[in-house]
Amino acid sequence: MNKIKNSIKLFEEAKLHMPGGVNSPVRAFKNIDGNPIFFKKAKGAYVFDADNNKYIDYIGSWGPMIMGHSNQQIINSISKQLQLGTSYGAPTSLESKTAELIKHCVPSIEKIRMVNSGTEATMSAIRLARGFTNRNKIIKFDGCYHGHVDSLLIKAGSGVSTFGLPDSPGIPSQLAKQTISCEFNNKEAFLDAFEKVKDDLAAVIIEPIAGNMGFVPGDKSFLKLLRKKTRENKSLLIFDEVMTGFRVSLGGAQEIYKIKPDITTLGKVIGGGLPVGAFGGREDIMDYLAPNGPVYQAGTLSGNPLAMAAGYSLIKLLIKKNPYKSLEDKASNLLDGMSELFKINEIPFCTNQIGGMFGFFFSNKLPKNLNDVTKSNDNHFKKFLNSAIRNGIYFAPSKFEAGFISTKHTNKEINNTIRIVKKILKEGI
Numbered sequence: 001m002n003k004i005k006n007s008i009k010l011f012e013e014a015k016l017h018m019p020g021g022v023n024s025p026v027r028a029f030k031n032i033d034g035n036p037i038f039f040k041k042a043k044g045a046y047v048f049d050a051d052n053n054k055y056i057d058y059i060g061s062w063g064p065m066i067m068g069h070s071n072q073q074i075i076n077s078i079s080k081q082l083q084l085g086t087s088y089g090a091p092t093s094l095e096s097k098t099a100e101l102i103k104h105c106v107p108s109i110e111k112i113r114m115v116n117s118g119t120e121a122t123m124s125a126i127r128l129a130r131g132f133t134n135r136n137k138i139i140k141f142d143g144c145y146h147g148h149v150d151s152l153l154i155k156a157g158s159g160v161s162t163f164g165l166p167d168s169p170g171i172p173s174q175l176a177k178q179t180i181s182c183e184f185n186n187k188e189a190f191l192d193a194f195e196k197v198k199d200d201l202a203a204v205i206i207e208p209i210a211g212n213m214g215f216v217p218g219d220k221s222f223l224k225l226l227r228k229k230t231r232e233n234k235s236l237l238i239f240d241e242v243m244t245g246f247r248v249s250l251g252g253a254q255e256i257y258k259i260k261p262d263i264t265t266l267g268k269v270i271g272g273g274l275p276v277g278a279f280g281g282r283e284d285i286m287d288y289l290a291p292n293g294p295v296y297q298a299g300t301l302s303g304n305p306l307a308m309a310a311g312y313s314l315i316k317l318l319i320k321k322n323p324y325k326s327l328e329d330k331a332s333n334l335l336d337g338m339s340e341l342f343k344i345n346e347i348p349f350c351t352n353q354i355g356g357m358f359g360f361f362f363s364n365k366l367p368k369n370l371n372d373v374t375k376s377n378d379n380h381f382k383k384f385l386n387s388a389i390r391n392g393i394y395f396a397p398s399k400f401e402a403g404f405i406s407t408k409h410t411n412k413e414i415n416n417t418i419r420i421v422k423k424i425l426k427e428g429i
Helices: 005-017 072-082 093-105 118-133 187-200 220-233 252-257 305-321 324-344 370-375 378-390 411-427
Strands: 039-043 046-049 054-057 111-115 137-141 179-182 201-206 236-240 263-267 277-281 350-354 357-361
Touching: 054 411, 072 305, 093 111, 093 277, 093 305, 111 118, 118 137, 118 201, 118 236, 118 263, 118 277, 137 187, 179 187, 187 201, 187 220, 201 220, 220 236, 220 252, 236 252, 252 263, 324 350, 324 357, 324 411, 378 411
Parallel strands: 137 179, 137 201, 201 236, 236 263
Antiparallel strands: 039 046, 046 054, 111 277, 263 277, 350 357
């Protein structure tokens, strides 16, 4: 049973300097009434905390550690660039090389703009969509998180499409009213919203596989409806693949669903673990950006050479090894083993996974939307998560977050995880 004396001490110190002691809210472990774990190193499938505890890691920095932590080839690429300089605020050939690789893997992207985060990517994609279409309204979906962008930090109430109300103070209600949020996977709600605002609808933005309400794939017919209606209306379809890009397949969720969006946002993997984001799409849309067009977007650290070196190296590895079938099989083995144990113990439990990205819920049926996820059992989740962490298994500390498996997770790690889950259930949750 892991002791976290140093993590507790470090958290108390951190709270003196940072709001809530963290730089991103989910890290505070409030969702599971726990104390955050402070880490000092990571290797392969493992992370190591400030108390020298070792954990099998199923978060992988929320996706980019698909080839395992501290991958030597990526480390070497970063180290090589480090000797040449960390930032120039000027163009490098690495930007073009990385862009070319991304375009090769994601055919809907004809041109791309590098930025510094997923939030910046979605913010810029929305601005571009509004500028290109000369329209104002945006449709999004409950539970799809597109970063902390003012106009996107909005959801609807009670599963009915409605004009947006801001989910956070600091967002003007007049800005929020430009966004409508509908229930995910609900065709009728979308069509109702679409009819209300179609004449001023700039774009529909969606996580095709939602990773911010656990793990909830979009229904193919639902996503095809979005594509059909936006195309007919000359509105843009934006796929937010910050989490799924290069994670569920080499071409992202759009490759799996065989749907071509107008704009795609990316992040996580394309920086190899360093801060990065990007948005790309049709050439005529992307050329509406400055300096070619009137829509302004800029960033001193956009295309940072360290991030580009890491991302280029990782994408090259993914093209060479194409690990997605193997990752999905590993995730399936893990989740099947866990499911059997919960079934024996008569605890409602269901799972889903695509390409090494996965989710589990304390529920009798797989959630189709945010309301379903919200209804899943909180007490079971909290007790299980805290027990797992105390026993050296590091799952996402929120039922609204997806999990990730890497190429470095072997049968040993999966079998050890299942063994520990069995021990936890024997002790009772």
